[in-house]
Structure formats: structure tokens, C-alpha cells
Amino acid sequence: MDPGPIEDALVRIVGRAHALDAPDHRAGYEVDWTGQFRGQARMVVRPASTAEASACVAACARRGVPLVAQGGNTGLVGGSVPDGTGDAVVLSTRRLTDIGTVDQPGAQITVGAGVTLQGLNEHLRPHRLELGIDLAARGSATVGGMAATNAGGIHVIKHGSMRRRISGIEAVLGDGAVVSHLAGLDKDNTGYDLSSLLCGSEGTLGVITAVRLRLVPMAVERVTALTAWAGMRPMIEGLAQLRRALPALEAAEYMVRPGVELVLDRYQLSDPFPAPYPAYLLIEVGAEHDPTSEFATAIAALEGVRDVAVALDGQARERLWALRELHTEALSAAGPPRKYDVTVPPVSIPDFLDQVVAELVAGTTCHHFGHLADGNVHLNVLGVGDRPDAELDEIDGRVLGLVARHGGSISAEHGIGRAKRRWLGLSRSAAEISAFRAIKTGLDPAGIMNPGVLLPDLG
Amino acid sequence: MDPGPIEDALVRIVGRAHALDAPDHRAGYEVDWTGQFRGQARMVVRPASTAEASACVAACARRGVPLVAQGGNTGLVGGSVPDGTGDAVVLSTRRLTDIGTVDQPGAQITVGAGVTLQGLNEHLRPHRLELGIDLAARGSATVGGMAATNAGGIHVIKHGSMRRRISGIEAVLGDGAVVSHLAGLDKDNTGYDLSSLLCGSEGTLGVITAVRLRLVPMAVERVTALTAWAGMRPMIEGLAQLRRALPALEAAEYMVRPGVELVLDRYQLSDPFPAPYPAYLLIEVGAEHDPTSEFATAIAALEGVRDVAVALDGQARERLWALRELHTEALSAAGPPRKYDVTVPPVSIPDFLDQVVAELVAGTTCHHFGHLADGNVHLNVLGVGDRPDAELDEIDGRVLGLVARHGGSISAEHGIGRAKRRWLGLSRSAAEISAFRAIKTGLDPAGIMNPGVLLPDLG
Numbered sequence A, B: 001m002d003p004g005p006i007e008d009a010l011v012r013i014v015g016r017a018h019a020l021d022a023p024d025h026r027a028g029y030e031v032d033w034t035g036q037f038r039g040q041a042r043m044v045v046r047p048a049s050t051a052e053a054s055a056c057v058a059a060c061a062r063r064g065v066p067l068v069a070q071g072g073n074t075g076l077v078g079g080s081v082p083d084g085t086g087d088a089v090v091l092s093t094r095r096l097t098d099i100g101t102v103d104q105p106g107a108q109i110t111v112g113a114g115v116t117l118q119g120l121n122e123h124l125r126p127h128r129l130e131l132g133i134d135l136a137a138r139g140s141a142t143v144g145g146m147a148a149t150n151a152g153g154i155h156v157i158k159h160g161s162m163r164r165r166i167s168g169i170e171a172v173l174g175d176g177a178v179v180s181h182l183a184g185l186d187k188d189n190t191g192y193d194l195s196s197l198l199c200g201s202e203g204t205l206g207v208i209t210a211v212r213l214r215l216v217p218m219a220v221e222r223v224t225a226l227t228a229w230a231g232m233r234p235m236i237e238g239l240a241q242l243r244r245a246l247p248a249l250e251a252a253e254y255m256v257r258p259g260v261e262l263v264l265d266r267y268q269l270s271d272p273f274p275a276p277y278p279a280y281l282l283i284e285v286g287a288e289h290d291p292t293s294e295f296a297t298a299i300a301a302l303e304g305v306r307d308v309a310v311a312l313d314g315q316a317r318e319r320l321w322a323l324r325e326l327h328t329e330a331l332s333a334a335g336p337p338r339k340y341d342v343t344v345p346p347v348s349i350p351d352f353l354d355q356v357v358a359e360l361v362a363g364t365t366c367h368h369f370g371h372l373a374d375g376n377v378h379l380n381v382l383g384v385g386d387r388p389d390a391e392l393d394e395i396d397g398r399v400l401g402l403v404a405r406h407g408g409s410i411s412a413e414h415g416i417g418r419a420k421r422r423w424l425g426l427s428r429s430a431a432e433i434s435a436f437r438a439i440k441t442g443l444d445p446a447g448i449m450n451p452g453v454l455l456p457d458l459g
Helices: A006-014 A023-029 A050-063 A117-127 A143-148 A194-198 A232-245 A257-267 A292-301 A314-334 A346-359 A389-405 A421-427 A430-443 B006-014 B023-029 B050-063 B117-127 B143-148 B194-198 B232-245 B257-267 B292-300 B314-325 B327-334 B346-359 B389-405 B421-427 B430-443
Strands: A043-045 A067-070 A089-092 A108-112 A166-173 A178-180 A206-214 A221-229 A249-256 A279-287 A307-311 A338-343 A365-371 A376-382 B043-045 B067-070 B089-092 B108-112 B166-173 B178-180 B206-214 B221-229 B249-256 B279-287 B307-311 B338-343 B365-371 B376-382
Touching (some): A023 A043, A023 A089, A050 A067, A050 A166, A067 A143, A067 A206, A143 A206, A166 A194, A178 A206, A178 B430, A221 A232, A221 A292, A232 A249, A232 A292, A249 A257, A257 A279, A307 A314, A314 A376, A338 A389, A346 A365, A346 A389, A376 A389, A389 A421, B006 B043, B006 B050, B023 B089, B050 B166, B067 B206, B108 B117, B117 B143, B143 B206, B178 B206, B221 B232, B221 B314, B232 B346, B257 B314, B257 B327, B257 B365, B279 B314, B307 B314, B327 B365, B327 B376, B338 B389, B376 B389, B421 B430
Antiparallel strands (some): A166 A206, A221 A307, A249 A279, A249 A365, A338 A376, B166 B178, B166 B206, B221 B307, B249 B279, B338 B376, B365 B376
């Protein structure tokens, strides 16, 4: 029997008000926030419950209609926007905003996929707990999207990425079946770990509708310092020493002089030090009790450091963080930059960077900064704006090829999405990609979940 | 073309000396260490490398011959021994004993699946690192088996189970393909998390051949105390208080008076306290530096505790641990006990235990002890030894049904294996089990990997 048009079915499930088909209602869901990925949706549906989400997916599966799950739409690799065909339905999880009771002794909570990171942390504040993950898009990024992309951010060094913060997931698989594992038990060896599998699957296996989260004690006291170094190599050694001395270290963000100069110039800021230094490491310790004395001891013992600026109040702290956080904006203004979010084992970072510079074509400049402890380098190549696609592809291939040769990952925290799927083979073997496909076929037999994302085209 | 007998193929791959077919050579691989699970293997193969293991699996897959992966064979649910048909090949990973270089700054190491937990920790000692997981079978249990079963143990409260300690896995999937992801990068969002999926899959998706492990600083100083309580409820509240005060708490093992009396009587030990108490909590803090003063402060502030015995030296520590560790042996001597390894959310444990006692049939006694912080209760029912299977099944169903009604897990750390697969539906929904089957079919299309384990029979 003909199941009838998908649009009618979706309207019946979520109601007219939440099945958006007018172009201006859909528009905000069809483009990512950077404006780089733009597509067209057949319809945008906003289910109010897991049951509605399940019915939407089942309706799409029955008709072979592709479906793109979307949370806060703050991703950077095009994984949450439809392609240009106008075939796909966008399923927005933003109305799934239930917040469960805080389990204080177990330090866990269950929340709907549509709850934002900021909303979650505000809810947790009176309980003196927090998620332990922080990222710039906190006001818009949803926990569902963060789970689907295994989001990282600046505190991974201390608390890990989302996968480590998740103790269970509820999701709708590709056939509309709901799998729910939200008891949050610390010990539970009853079959395959679907939660870890769904975490980081970028909407290609199912739509995450709720998440059980492990929380950490709220860091009420923070100490921040900017340290200056003669180069990347002594800075990497210094960080290894700091990590041993300060288990509460929760951020270790590095910058180099050219990027810092770009920021100082553009925003007319004053240099935090009387002299320029080749490399800088912004470090922060967060704790339940004042960590100043441990911090001071560790800094005093640090070998190879050239200068230190400690933030003694909130304003000073913001000034130090601005140096790091304004990099993205300053680079965009000088750009447009070609961006790479990669991991390279920390000891190999200096060699990797030397080789990147050597391999880049004339007329380009390479800026970099990142999360040093994780080896997560944010590379920005300037001076490529108006080159033809084939040339850009070649630059991508050279940079990401170097990452692979250094045993790194072509995507540290942003994921693969549409942007990097043709390069997935640099980080994962043919056998691994075959295994991904086998799992995908098993959980999404109709192949409707976010096609064109993560998995490379066959052949 | 007929591929020829499997035995010949396996001999060609691993050599005559490591393809065991004589009954007395096979015998040790055909029974688990408790003697409860006993089967028969067609042949036992001991590959010396991942390549040999891959060739063995491919040879079995081509012929549809079932294959049981086996590490130290210390499991408790029959997951690593063949069934009684004599059809299956046992693949022992014990010759996969390569140990990689210790990555000191990253605190990681790659080791072959056949390395034992004790062997690993001995290798790590000079580096002042350890795995962070400890269990009684440390001398025999292999890291491969521990990964395949997501092993837990007494330190889960601090360092998590194996899944949290693994940063990558190399494995042979059901068609012989090798997937290897051993770079150990902290940030790596390049596709599905096969390592977490294989961890805990009990040999039903693939044979784990090597593991990349996250290490923790070796706890060189330990303080241990036995605390006495008026009952389970105040003890559970006291533990919540202790966990807030002592982040370095690495063990919180509970016992109750009847079990302690059984141990004291059988081994002629003296009571650690002048009076009997209904409940006891054995707590231990491990740290790189002497934690005695924090420990003393936390104990002094503890509400509801009736008495405390602190171990001031190694001998005293062993005496306290003996009370807990001799439970298994004392119960076996009084038994045979019907054993359940379950998780119940800690706040529900007292109600759960009351109901278990109320539902048990006349003539049985219920002993229990376990890892209180994780809600992991080891239930031992005595007085059921000579009952018919149908009656034992009914007792299993009642106990495990109560676990499920309290939102618990029917297997905390031992896994499902052969022993519990008919009960899997109490902890996992039909949709989840269907998803497991879809994944299993995708990664093991010939259905040769450990059939009869974990997944319940269809229909």
C-alpha cells in the first residue's frame, strides 16, 4: 500500500506548527552557522518527544526519505545540514528539553537531547556540579549534538570528551526502533555498548533523543596563567612536567608569536610581557578549593619557562583568555583561512609543523594554535581564498597526509561530516571503513540516516 | 573449491606444535576454572601473531567452523569455553605477549592480548605506572580477555572498568579482517568507536589481539580501614559522604555480619572489633603521596560510623582484606552457592535485599557482599544444591527479575556468557537485542564467533 506523501505523515505526527515547509521557516535549519555548508530541506520537523521522533524516522524509513538530525547546528564539518537536493527531512531535536532529577550521590543526570550546554550547567549550578566539558558554542550547542559528535573542547585534558561523560543514551535507530539505556549504572556488562557507538556517529546510525551524563564537582576556584617559552619543544616538555605536578590542570592552550601578534594588532591589546616570545602556553587549574598554592609551587619548579603572567582576578583572566579565543576571529578577518582540526602526538608536533610549512605552496601562510596536551592542533592556512577547488583539494591532501604520516588523526574534535569524508581513509583503514559500513547497514537498513556524512562514497 | 579440512589449514598456519588436537593437550582449554562450564574443542590453536590469528579466523569463516577466543580462561559465565558438540575451534591468545614501549608523557602502552594483568603491572612498576584495574585472577587473566569482558574489579570506583582504560584495540573480525586502532590519541573523531564496541562483546564480534591502554600513576601509598555500621542504610549514606571527602578513594567493599561470621568461624580468625555489627565497609585510599592525614580527617568527620579499625602496616592490611576476600571460599565450602553478580542503584540496595529474602524459597539462605559504590552486589544463595534445574531456573528468574524491577543490571562485571543469555531480556529491551544482532551479523556474517554466548536464541 502506498504510504502517502511523507509531508502529510510528518504533519500528522508533530502537528502543523512543528512541521515547517515554508522556505523562510526552514531557512535557519538549512545552513550551518559558518555559512559554509548550505542545502535545502524537504521539511523541518520538530518532535516534542522520543515517541514522535521515532514515528518521524519510521515514516521516513518506510518511504526511503533521507533524514538529517540537527541539534544546535554549531558543527563545523557540515554534518547537521541537508544537501542541496531538497530530498531530506531535517529533524530538529531542540524541543526535547526535559531535564531529569539530579542524582547527587551518583553525580549523574538524564536530559533531553535539545538541552543546551549552558542550560544544563545553569541547572546544575545550585547542585555544585557541572558537565566537565566546555566549548565556545555553549549557548547553542545541545547535549544531543555534542553526543552525536563526541564533542571535546578545552577541558578534555581533565574530564575527557563526551564519550567519557556519557553513561547512557536513548536514540531512534534507522528503522524507527527506540533503544534506551539510561539507568546510568557504573557496572553493567549486559551486551554491546550502543551508547559509545552512537556517540560520535554523527547522525548516521540514529537520532539521539536523550542522554545520561556523568557530572563532575563544579570548579568554583580557578587559577590562570600565561607562560612564555623559547619554542614549541621546551614548551611541550614543560607541559609534561606540569601535568605530573598538577593533576587538576584543566586547560593547556598553546599559541605562537605570529598568531598572538595578529590578535594584539587587530584588537589593539597590550602585550602581556615586556618582550615577545616564540611560544605561549595558557594554563588553568580548576578545583573545588583554592588551588593557588599548588599552582604557584608547580610554576616555580617549571624548567625552561621564560616568563609568567598570572591572572589574579576575573578581569585579568578574561584578558589572558581573549588572546587565545580571539585567534579564530582575527584569522577569519585576515582570511578566509583553510581550517584543519587535527591531532598529532604531542612529541611530533614540532616536526609536523616544520613539514607543513615546507610543503605549503608559495603565497600561503600557516597559523596554528590549539589544545597542547591532547596534541590537538588547529591549523589555519591563509592566502588560499581564491584558488580553484582542485588546488584546495591538493593542499588538503598534503596537510592531512602529513597528519597521517605522523600517526595523527585528520579530525580531532570536529568530526568528519561532509567536509572530510573523502579523506577518512587517511586515518582509518579499508577494513575499519568496511566495518563501519556493516554496522551502518545493520542499524540503518534503508540507508536514510544522514547520507553523505562520515562514510566516503563507495568505489 | 573444497577448502579442505579445517584442522589441516590450522596446522599450516600456526604449526603442528601450536595446533593441539590430542584430548589431553586440549583439556585445559575445554573447562573453565570453576569447573562449571565444560565442553569439547575440535582443535586448540595458539597463533603467535595477529596475522596468524587473522588467517585462523578466515579459515574458520570459509568453512563455517565456530571459533571460541580464549585468554586466561578466568571468566565466570562460560564465555571462553566451547560447547559440548566438539565443533568449535578454541583460539588461545596467550602467545600474543608483545609489550610495546611505555609512553611516559601520555601514560599509555600497547600490549598483546595474551599479556597477563600481573605481567603488565610488573613491567610498568619501574615506570611508576599501573593499569588502575585489579582483580583476584591477576596472575592468569589476560588484558585481551579483560577487554573482551570489560573487566571491572575493586578499583572501578576510581579508575573505571576496562572500557575507560582502553584507548584503542586491534582485533580480527568474523571474516578474518584485521581492524587496528592503536595510536592512542586523546582526541580522534574519525568514525565509529570500534574499540568500545569490541570491549565487552565477549568474543562474539571478533578476537582482540592487542590493546592500547591508558595508565594511571602507581599508588605507592595505601591506607586501609574497616568501618562498622548499624546497617546498610547508614553505611550507604556514610559512603556518599566519604566519596565527597576522599576523591582518591579506590575501594569500598561491603560485607554484612552473617558473611563475616562465616569467614571468622571457618578460618578461626579473631573479630576485628570487640562487638559484632550488622554491616561493614572496607575502604582503601591509594595515592602517589602518603594520604594518611586526609584519610584520618575524612574518617573523623564520618557520621553514623560505629567503630573503625585502621591498618597501620601491610600485615594488618592483609588481615582486613582477608575478611572480604575469603567470602568466596567460605561460601563455596558452605555451598555450593547459586551466584549472582548484579548491579542495583546503591540507594535501592536495602529494599532489593529485603525483597530477595522475602521471595526466596524455604530452606535457602542468602549471603551478599560487594563493591558498594558501584552498586555491585555479589549474591550467593545457599541451600539450593540438589534442586532440579527447573527450580533453579525459577530462583534465577525471581532474583534477576527483582534486579530488573529495581532498575539494575543482571550482570555487573562478569558478563552474560553462556550462563545468563536467556535472561538478557531482563536488562536489555527487544529493540536493543535486535540492534546487537544487526551489529553481530554485520561484523561476523558467517556467525562463527563464539556462538551460544551473549545473544539469546531467537524465537
